[in-house]
Every structure is written in C-alpha cells, then in structure tokens.
Amino acid sequence: MPKELIRLVDCTMAFDGEIVLNAINLTIHDKEFLTLLGPSGCGKTTTLRLIGGFETPTSGGIFFDGARINDVPPHKRRVNTVFQKYALFPHLNVFENVAFGLRIAKIPDGGGKKSRLPEGEIEERVQGALELVGLKGYHRRRVHQLSGGQQQRVAIARAIVNRPQVLLLDEPLGALDLKLRKEMQHELKEIQRQVGITFVYVTHDQEEALTMSDTVVVMNHGNIQQIGTPVDIYNEPVNAFVADFIGESNIIQGVMHKDYSVSFAGRLFECVDSGFDPNQPVDVVVRPEDVRMTPPDGGQLRGTVNSVTFKGVFYEIFIDVGEIEWMVHSTSAPKIGDEVGLLLTPEDIHVMDRPDLFPEGAEALTLEDVDPEPEFEDGGGDGEDGEEA
C-alpha cells in the first residue's frame, strides 16, 4: 500500500444529540479507490462532509498527510467533491460551472507571485473534462436546461477538471441509466488510475463498489461494519449484515456445537470455522450460488421448489425446507413443486457472530440500532437506476 493520506480517528458526529457517526476509524491511502457502501441514512454523506470540511466532528480527529485538519475550512483542503445533489451554479452555464475552480485558482508563478490560469488553458481543460463525461457541445447550455443525468455529469466534470489530490464522490452515477453508468464507471476508474487521484466514493450499489474499488468500507447505522478488499468483503463477510448487503445470502440462525461443527435447520453440519464458545448462537450464511441441488435424497436437506425466476445468467429458485425458505442460484431450472435435495460443502458454510446477542460489550446505541432480524434490501441497486439518457 502507498502511504497513508487521510485518517479519521474516533470520529463521532452528532446532530442535536443524535449520533449519526459512531467513533469511526478509517485510513485512506494515497491513490486508493475507497468506497463507502451502506444503506440509506447510514452516514456515508456525513463521512464525506467531514473529509470535505463541511462538518466538524463532534469528537475525534481528521488528519491529512499527518496534519490535523479539523478546523481547516473547505476551500483550503486539497479535496474536491461531486455532491449527491449536484449543487451546480444556477447563474452560470455549463462551461462556467466547470471552469469555476480553474478561474479562481491561484497558481504560483516563478517570481513568487500568484497568477491566474491563462484563458487558453482553462478553455482546453474545461472542454477536455466535458468530453470525458460525454457532454461535448453542451458548454453553452444553462444548467437548468439539462436532464438530471447531464447535470450529474457536469458536477463530475466540475470536480475532476481541477485535478485534486482527493476526489470525494457522493453517488456520482446515481441518476444515470445502466449503460451510461457502466461507461462512466470505466471512465472514472481510468481517470483515477491515470491521474493518480485518491477516490473516496459513495454508493449503495454493491456491484459498483465491488467492481471499482481497491477497498470497500461497509457501513450501517453510523458504524463501520467491515473494511477490506472487494474479494475479502464478498468471501469473508464478518457478519450477517455485510453478507446480506454484499450479494445475496441465505442467513439462518444456528448454534455452534463445537469447533468445525455447527447445527442449523435441524441438523449438524461440518464447517471450517472455529473459535466460538460451545453452544454459542450464531448466524450461518450461505451464498445462493453455493447451494447445490441434488435428487431428493442426495443432499443434507430436502425441500420443495416454491418459485423459479429467470434472471438472465441463472435462475433464482426458492425452496421450502421446513420453516426456512432457501434461495438457490442455478443454471438449470427445476419445476415448481419438485422435491429436491440441497447439498452444502463445509467451505460454503460461513459462521458469524450474532451482533444482537453480544452481551454488555456493545454500547447502548449499537444494541438499539442493530436490527435483530435484519430485513435489508438486496444489494443489487440496478432496480433503482434513473431513467436519464
């Protein structure tokens, strides 16, 4: 990893006594693509606002290059933001919106004086940025004449044109259709690589987070749940919340019998996890693509097919097994009402602490905030795509 650039130390943010960020610790490295991922209202925007300088943490410290910047105003931070609500200047046209940062920038010239960027360079850079976001030829438009997706891209251009050291992006592709979003994901990733900008990226689209990031930070209710590479987060989620938020999961309550042995769904399974207390209640997480369907007697569990939905590459199949309905992803489709067996191999069974059953260790807030029976939205944000062209 390159050197550390930004560090949040025990940052707590409270609005009117209500804790929105709960003592979060986060290290962002130079040139890293770090994504904050979490459900609506979990504190992603607030975290960005702390880094951008628009909020001062109630307690804790923010460090940039080792220096504490809690009280440094936004315009003195080497950070630019793509705002969730775009925040374009209504009195300026597209060109002037993008040129705003360049026009007011003071660049040191040889003689120790500060001077403005020459008009030619501004023109060139603004047009370049507009081309990058696919808005070539729109520079004379007034911003209120643009669609939501076009406004969002102006906001992106307005930030990247300044080539900041750190770019904070708050759901920058939220208003774009799937195709354009994929293109822009690619463009942003290219910019980040080529120019070597540190990206702090906010999204609630887990696929976007996994495909673009070096590091993913999963948040919930103002707490960081897990920090890791996309592969780590997907394969080794630390708790049922992360497992459910990243990809789809079967989450079953179970009991750890002893090391490498867990009981759930009415029987004992071999697993690869150890280090739990004997008979500790746990969450068992199994990815739908890891469940294999067999003839009725070929698996450890037996159930009835409840529904089959075609999802493009695979079928999503729900199977009733006693009390529990299992989700299975498979390329072959059984018929509704078929009896099938379910086969789980030890590596596919992920055993996790149940956060709601932590004893006094957890603080009042955490206890309150953790939903005992999580009913989280599925990660796939595709359904929420905007309709902008």
Place this chain on the structure above:
Amino acid sequence: MKRRGGLLAFPYAVWMILFTVVPMLLVVWFALTDEDGLPTVGNFIRLWDYGAVFGRSLGLAAVSTVICLLIGYPLAYVLSRETDAMRNTAMLLIMLPMWINILLRTYAWMSILENSGLLNQLLSFLRLPALHIINTPSAVALGMVYNYLPFMVLPVLTVITKIDDSVVEAAQDLGGSQATVFRRVILPLSLPGVLSGITMVFVPAVSTFIISKLLGGGKSMLLGDLIEMQFLGNTYNPYLGSAISLVMMVIVLISMALMNRFGEGEEEVMGL
C-alpha cells in the same frame, strides 16, 4: 375552467379600470389640454422651467437609493447568515417603524434634526459643534433612507436566504474563499433582489412630497411638492400638474426598464 378564472378576475378588473385606467386617461387628457379644454402641448413646453426640480428630485432619489443599497445589502447579507429566530426578530424590528404613519415618523425626525433638536442637544452635551441639517437636501435624503430602507432590505434578504446552501458549499469546495464565494456566487444570485429593492426605493423616493416638505423646509422643492402645488396649492393648475406626473411616470418606467435590461445583461455576461 377558463370562464371561471375570468369570473374570479372580474372584481379586480373593475377595480383596475375604475381606479387605475380611468385616472390615467384623465391625467393624459389634462396634460394635453389647457384651461379652456383645447388640445395643446404647452404644458410640456412649460416643464423646461422646472428642469432644476426634476434634476434635484431624480438626484436625491438616486442618492437615497444608493445609500439604502449600501446599508441594506450588507445588513441583509449578515441577517441571512443568522439563525431563523434571530432573523425573524430582526425583520420585525426593521418592519416595526413602517406600522407608524409616515407623517408621524417624519415629524419625529424633524424634532430630532431641528437646530435645537435632540441631535444638537446631544452634540452640545458631548461638546461637539452643532449640525445644521434641517431644511437641507441632506435632511431630505436622510428621511428618505430612513423611510425606504426596509424596502431594500426585505427583497434582498428574501433572495439571499433562498440561495441553496449546497451551492455555496460547492463554491467553497472548489477553492473559493469567503470573499470569492460572495463575489462569484452570492452577489450574482442576489441580483434580482437588489433590482427589486432599487425599484421599490427609487420609485417612492422620486415622488415623495411629505419628506421634502417637512425636512427640506420647502427650500428644496421636489417633483412631489411641485405636483402637489398644482393640485392643492395657490397656483392651481391641474393641466401642468398632469404633465409633470406623466413625464415623471415615463422617467420611472424608463429607468426600471433600463435596470431590468442591466440585470439580464449581467446574467448573460456572467454566464458566457
């Protein structure tokens, strides 16, 4: 629907015709006739004699408007950054004098500014030389600023308060210091408020007659006084009075149109 809408507008239409259109036509009629009811442009030619009054009126109104802007804009800007409670209290205090009759307020200023008035008593108490302001154009300007300042503060404050915080944050984010953000974002976005403030101060200021009469001591006659004289004074001459009114109205309309033009032009320049 359309008919309904038309019906609802009926009382207003009647009101407008009776109390605006008809009087306007009367003014035009009077301005273009003489005592014998014969058509003439003589009333307008006679206006040349009153060039000085026109100049003084427009000048004083302009000076007062500028002073109102210089005081009102910073006040509005500061208030826009206060909490809602503070801002509402301040607005109440600004509006409060407007609930008192203008005559009364102006009389009060008279007794403050008089040679042996409150102001000079205070000055002599502090052993400072006395100020002889009363019955000078300065006193009239002061009266105008005092009376019309709220008309500047309120529209400007309304417009500044409506500016989205996120736009200001975006400007800061892009490196704008407080001064830069003000100059490049807040000022241009508050221009519509400034324009309506200027209009709302300038128009009544150019036609006032009470203020100049009481604080100017009749020495520096303004258009308002001149018109009043033609209708109510010894020199009864509604024909001349109408002509003056008409010309004044045209001047006001032209200056308003110019200002709106300027406002749009400004936007264009900023947006190019």
